[in-house]
Amino acid sequence: MSRKHFLGTILFLLTAWVVQAQETERQYLSGTGLGNTVTWQFRVSEGHNSGRWSKIEVPSQWELQGFGEYTYGRWYKKAGVKNPSMEEGTYKRSFRVPRNWQGQNVRLWFGGVMTDTEVFVNGQSAGPVHQGGFYRFSYDVADLLKFGSNNQIEVRVKKHSDNKSINAAERKADWWLFGGIYRPVWLEAKPATH
Structure with missing residues (x-):
């Protein structure tokens, strides 16, 4: 093997290693969209099916899953209406994280939630x-x-x-107002240095 061929092979292997080491991994905690959902535990404060724990598909709007109240924008x-529906929904689920993600940069992403969102992971504020x-x-x-364990x-x-x-x-608009986690939720892991 010539020196030039040897150096070319080493350079190729190093490049392949760097590209692989920089790979981002994604794990969905919800489905990826309409027709692909994941069941979570759910409770809504007011309206239909309120006050008790039930199940809901994520992503979705809770009104379209039979919870809360429909509100027009x-x-x-309307005379005498001081506030729109003021429901609050709580979602829960458990999930596992790969052990090999330890030491990496791990972010929890939400594609869209209507409207104010507070997140807790293992009982601690995110x-x-x-x-x-x-x-x-x-x-x-x-x-x-x-x-490598339940979360x-x-x-x-x-x-x-x-x-x-x-x-x-x-x-305040000319459309229906829906609540909930209506776009996907996922974890994304990247190497600590990326």
Whole structure:
């Protein structure tokens, strides 16, 4: 083998190793969308099927799964109606995390939740309450996880935001207002250095 061929082989192997080492792994805690859902435990505070633990498909809106109340966006135009439906939903489920993710950067991603979202992993807060229902958000949860073991996630969702500007932008409109985890939820692991 010539020196040039040998160096080329070494360079190729190093490049392949670096590319493999930089690979991001994803684990869905929900389904990936319409027609592909995962069952979670669920309880809603008001409306249909409220006040007791039940099951719900994620992602979805809880009204379309038989929970809470339907609210039309122009509720504020109705005489005598001070507030829209103010349900709060709590989601729970258990999941396992691969042992080989330990030492990696692990983020918990939400594709979209309507509207205020508070997240707990193994009983500990994952971070500040997220407000706003139309964009994805994430939390660094590496320090909260039990690798190679069972973990618990709890997600508390307020259909109506505590932030008045979000309500003005997202709630006072000419459309139906739905609550819940309506886009996928997943864990994403990357090497600590990436």
